[in-house]
Amino acid sequence: MKPHDRIIAVCSLALAACTTVPRLDTPSAASLSAAPPGFSRPVRSDTLDRRFFEANADRTTAGVSAASDGSIDLLALSGGGAGGAFGAGVLVGLTKADTRPRFEVVTGVSTGALISPFAFLGPDWDGKLTEAFSGKATKGLMKSRGIGALFGVGVYRGEPLHELVDSFVTDEMVSAVAREAATGRMLLVATTNLDREETQIWNMGAIAMQGGDRARELFSDVLVASASVPGVFPPVMIDVKDGEKSWQEMHVDGGASTPFFVVPDIAMILGYAPVALRGAHIYVIVNGQASSAPRTTEFNTVSVVARSFTAVLNHMTRTALAQTDSYASRTGMSFVFTTIPHDVQFGGSLAFDEANMKATFNYGVRCGVAKQVWVTPTQALQHALSAGDTLQPADVANCPLLSDAG
Numbered sequence: 001m002k003p004h005d006r007i008i009a010v011c012s013l014a015l016a017a018c019t020t021v022p023r024l025d026t027p028s029a030a031s032l033s034a035a036p037p038g039f040s041r042p043v044r045s046d047t048l049d050r051r052f053f054e055a056n057a058d059r060t061t062a063g064v065s066a067a068s069d070g071s072i073d074l075l076a077l078s079g080g081g082a083g084g085a086f087g088a089g090v091l092v093g094l095t096k097a098d099t100r101p102r103f104e105v106v107t108g109v110s111t112g113a114l115i116s117p118f119a120f121l122g123p124d125w126d127g128k129l130t131e132a133f134s135g136k137a138t139k140g141l142m143k144s145r146g147i148g149a150l151f152g153v154g155v156y157r158g159e160p161l162h163e164l165v166d167s168f169v170t171d172e173m174v175s176a177v178a179r180e181a182a183t184g185r186m187l188l189v190a191t192t193n194l195d196r197e198e199t200q201i202w203n204m205g206a207i208a209m210q211g212g213d214r215a216r217e218l219f220s221d222v223l224v225a226s227a228s229v230p231g232v233f234p235p236v237m238i239d240v241k242d243g244e245k246s247w248q249e250m251h252v253d254g255g256a257s258t259p260f261f262v263v264p265d266i267a268m269i270l271g272y273a274p275v276a277l278r279g280a281h282i283y284v285i286v287n288g289q290a291s292s293a294p295r296t297t298e299f300n301t302v303s304v305v306a307r308s309f310t311a312v313l314n315h316m317t318r319t320a321l322a323q324t325d326s327y328a329s330r331t332g333m334s335f336v337f338t339t340i341p342h343d344v345q346f347g348g349s350l351a352f353d354e355a356n357m358k359a360t361f362n363y364g365v366r367c368g369v370a371k372q373v374w375v376t377p378t379q380a381l382q383h384a385l386s387a388g389d390t391l392q393p394a395d396v397a398n399c400p401l402l403s404d405a406g
Helices: 005-015 048-065 079-094 111-121 124-135 146-149 159-168 171-182 206-209 210-228 264-268 301-333 354-369 377-386
Strands: 044-045 073-077 105-109 186-193 198-203 237-243 245-253 281-283 334-339
Touching: 005 105, 048 186, 048 264, 073 111, 079 111, 079 124, 079 281, 079 354, 105 111, 111 124, 111 186, 111 210, 111 301, 124 159, 124 354, 159 210, 171 186, 171 206, 171 210, 186 206, 186 210, 198 281, 206 210, 210 237, 210 245, 264 301, 281 301, 301 334, 301 377
Parallel strands: 073 105, 073 281, 105 186, 281 334
Antiparallel strands: 044 198, 186 198, 186 245, 237 245
């Protein structure tokens, strides 16, 4: 069993033994209009809030057309923990190959949320992106709480993740995001609101445009929350207010409710694309693998739970890819994606050690430079059918797009 599988399984089994600190109860009739206090414009929405979507979708995306460089390009970055090194490497490789689109819309979930500001700000931030995901910055991320894990929430301490995010979410970054958002471009990040058990979509550009310390604080908190895997890292408590009522919401990894997102769930259900996004090109980076190479499952509870958990995540990702393909077809958009093929050696979502991160990052760079990143569902299936029985090291493994693919 891989180490990260064992950790995930232990977290799942041990959560019932954990206790939580007292907190104010969320109102049973909490309104969807509740929001962080002090912000003059809407900064978030519920992914199933049809009323909000129908009233605001076309208005809030109208600026995307004005910000376009001739085509509308949308990038969705998935969760995947340490697999974020792959997505970061892909973006740097595309820059080197001079084939990186200027994305008018960028969305992120979990580790994809951490990548998203760099992807949004473009190649000028590749140095910081490389620093964040090529291995050295994350090597101290997994600090066990020891016996303290039995009396709190999370096997690992939350401080290293907060410190990592805070080190990159500088005033310079927030100001740069605000400038780009003012042109009409959009940066969106998903968290999971555990009190509602629903995906929450945060408009990071609107947060940044608010300016000041509160904007930077919320910007950072949302990124940390989106990357806080339940049971692994502590949740993030976010203050909200609705009229005279104030309380805290508990937010965790966006990947707990969605592997990635292109548009809110309600848009998928309705089959409606905002006017500004019609004809857009959709790119999805899956920060990890959407299937696993066969291997024997040990006959014990931990192994069974761990492999079952991985199977659920893989199927969620593949289902989301299929839904995105269908949505793109129905709304006149194009769709390609990339993921680490199952025949490539990959340490897993919690393998934040420097060696694994560097190898995964370099694999993404190599494939980006070689222009062998983006695949259609048919091409991904072709790769899966042609894969051999032996896992290949990342430095020599085939890229997602096979060199002889059409």
